[in-house]
Amino acid sequence: MKKGSATVAQLSGFDEIIDVRSPAEFAEDHIPDAVNMPVLDDEQRARVGTIYKQVSPFEARRIGGALVAENLARHLHAHFQDKPKHWRPLVYCWRGGQRSGAFVTWLRMVGWDACQLEGGYKTFRRQVIEALDALPPTLDFRIVSGPTGSAKTRILEALAAAGAQILDLEGLAAHKGSVLGALPGIAQPTQKHFETALYEALAGFTPTQPVFVEAESRKIGRVHVPTALIEAMRAAPCITIDASREARIDFLLRDYAYLGDDVADLQFKLGCLNRIVSKETLTRWQDYAAAHDLPALFTELIDQHYDPLYKRSQNGNYQHFADAIRIRADDLTPAGITAVAGAILAHTSG
Template sequence: MKKTTATVADLGSFDDVIDARSPSEFVEDRIPGALSCPVLDDDQRAIVGTIYKQQSSFEAKRIGAAMVAENIARHLREQFQDKPRDWRPLVYCWRGGQRSGAFVTWLRMVGWDACQLEGGYKNWRRHVIAELERIPLTLSLRIVSGPTGSAKTRVLEALAQLGEQVLDLEDLAAHKGSVLGALPDRKQPTQKLFETQLYRTLAGFDAARPVYVEAESRKIGRIHLPEAMIRAMRAAPCVAIEATREARLDFLVRDYAYLGDDVALLQSRIDCLHGLQSNETIERWKALAAEHALPELFAELVDLHYDPLYRRSQNHNYVHFADARRIETDDLGPQGIAAVARQIVADS
């Protein structure tokens, strides 16, 4: 008799992974590539839970079973009608219990070799946490540092184009890392989903080759970096981009041009600096925002906020920052950024 359960280590042997949890659970985090096929939606889970608490376990199961059967039937009809006889899916729910078990039973009744993930999502989550403690310390990280406006993210992209291994934490976190760093077209993922995406990226690296990553603080927007990731980054060798102030300001105005489209939003982000800057300075910056005077605003932000913060944080947080290789440039346009990336690789 074929085995009907599988472990996290077996994930790669299945044709599809099916997430039987509710839509809200799926949005919070999921196994990469999983298909969302809830056996109970969020409203149905709430109904069944209320019946369980207020009436009885039997009533909850009786009503819930009908809902589960209807939902599984719909998924079979709408998503899996074209699957061949040898299709092999893996199904998981929160802890490998009734939701995924019911789904597997129906799939196996059809004739497919469906399996249930032992321990469900909770085991997947344990695996991610354990790997995020282990993998960062095995990698040969190279920290790309430089004050705000040094085009570090663009340099990482140029390094990737050269075939180098790159870890773009700000892309994974959907945030540029600064007080003005929220993106206009992307919401930040949940903490759990960020960690899953980070694990997936780290697991794909060749530990024998360097991995370039931008210097970051412990938080990127509302996302917290795992402790092992922080420790590995802060102990790694650094390369410092030293661009001229003019080149940095030109880059910032281009890179943050979208902030000029929503004055109220920009001013609200400036308000986040209360306590770090005087009320007079905050009001002056908000006035510059209202005037769409981004060059003048960024010049003051660089001189009064970002550069002093950078000098304190890099020397304090990164052990090898004082010994960093310095790459000077007065051009942070596409060609200048490409040249910086080539020099980083040549000096490695």
């Protein structure tokens, strides 16, 4: 390994990780905890790339070099004036080339022990893909299942508060996993960013202890659960939350109350069901939305859409669903959810 370079395995040994790619590249995905200090912004990168292809590599480097120097100077003034001499940053770009090389050169000229990541983000991404294949089979997953409204995500949070290991796929996906699952004002991550977050979570688990995870389909909103993970989940023991219909409806009314704030958006989401429910049913549900009658809407959604879908999908997708541990839940208030989590731990300990 050449002087001033580092490998992915050495990421934790640096005071700061700096991603010098463009903002768009950074937004698609980045190494966890990295900060974005682009040497070329999105417009500049596109401009230099066009010149490289249409004019010449030399002309692209001549113009790009000037832009990089300007941006480096700005970053040095804005972000590094308070860094002590012993500060040690790691810098990366797409594949450990000229962008991160220029940044590291200037930082080292100042006197900091800056290093360039060998292979850049591309090498990190390869490690993520390999780990997402290798890690799931080594973990002891326990699947928390139950029909819509069973407070499964909140139960996972209660399990975590009790010290258990959990994998919150819906939290990482920023989506509740159903046609109404989009979170208000929160965009879902890209597939790559979702996978990086998954990798970070899986790598942090202790293999000898259970990992509780909610039963999910392969797709959560617009992101997909990697194959090795969904296969490991589908082969894992199941715990079913046997919640009463009344408790589920009450929970949904609390947990999805925000849906009543934007009637047009709720009606649009309901419209996505037009291929699987009759026109008359869909019209009635959209009328409920317009009237802010969420109790009627959620009751019919549970009875006519979510419960039938659940019965079909869980039996077919999860191998041990039929012999799952069943936890009765007539109370899905915070106190009731804590009690359910305690019952799960009592049944799965040892």
